[in-house]
Amino acid sequence: DGTLYAVDNATKAVFVVNPETVNALPVGNRRPNLGFSTASNLDFGMTFTCDNRLLLVAEETQSLYEIDITTGQASVIGASGGLGNPMTAIASYGDRTVGLASGGTLHDIDVEAGTSSLIGQIQGFEINDAGLAFDADGTLWAVLDGTRPETFEFLPGRILQIDLATAEAQEFAQTRPGIESL
Numbered sequence: 499d500g501t502l503y504a505v506d507n508a509t510k511a512v513f514v515v516n517p518e519t520v521n522a523l524p525v526g527n528r529r530p531n532l533g534f535s536t537a538s539n540l541d542f543g544m545t546f547t548c549d550n551r552l553l554l555v556a557e558e559t560q561s562l563y564e565i566d567i568t569t570g571q572a573s574v575i576g577a578s579g580g581l582g583n584p585m586t587a588i589a590s591y592g593d594r595t596v597g598l599a600s601g602g603t604l605h606d607i608d609v610e611a612g613t614s615s616l617i618g619q620i621q622g623f624e625i626n627d628a629g630l631a632f633d634a635d636g637t638l639w640a641v642l643d644g645t646r647p648e649t650f651e652f653l654p655g656r657i658l659q660i661d662l663a664t665a666e667a668q669e670f671a672q673t674r675p676g677i678e679s680l
Contacts, residue, residue, distance in 0.1 A: 545631075590632070
């Protein structure tokens with residue numbers, strides 16, 4: 499319906515964003531609203547499916563969740579840890595949903611079972627935190643965060659175009675450090 503949503507790892511909350519005023523209000527007027535402990539560092543990725551399901555992956559739990567857009571509550575799909583990989587990003591197009599794991603593996607996501615199957619390893623790029631998105635033509639894009647907090651390096655982020663059949667990626671552009679959602 500054109501509503502813009504955002505998720506915040508620090509507060510464990512989903513927000514509705516007003517693009518005109520740039521205000522973000524927590525869904526259900528409460529924060530946290532996802533149902534996770536605020537002490538955990540889950541590193542979320544989020545996407546809407548084309549049938550209007552708001553899905554969330556959490557790298558730490560290796561699980562797929564569906565978010566109730568009226569309350570913000572996240573409910574695990576399938577078994578906890580069912581993805582079997584630390585997904586840092588998720589994107590949907592048509593009836594296909596894919597996830598990108600830290601470590602650089604690309605996976606098809608079964609949104610009914612909460613499981614994943616390997617498409618392939620993305621070669622030539624270090625992938626820790628990332629974001630995924632499909633464009634209107636169904637092309638898959640990723641943004642890789644170049645930040646390395648353990649060494650205090652702030653390298654440029656990289657924008658990749660990814661082949662869904664092979665997981666082969668080509669660098670399209672660079673962006674500022676710290677960007678990990680797309």
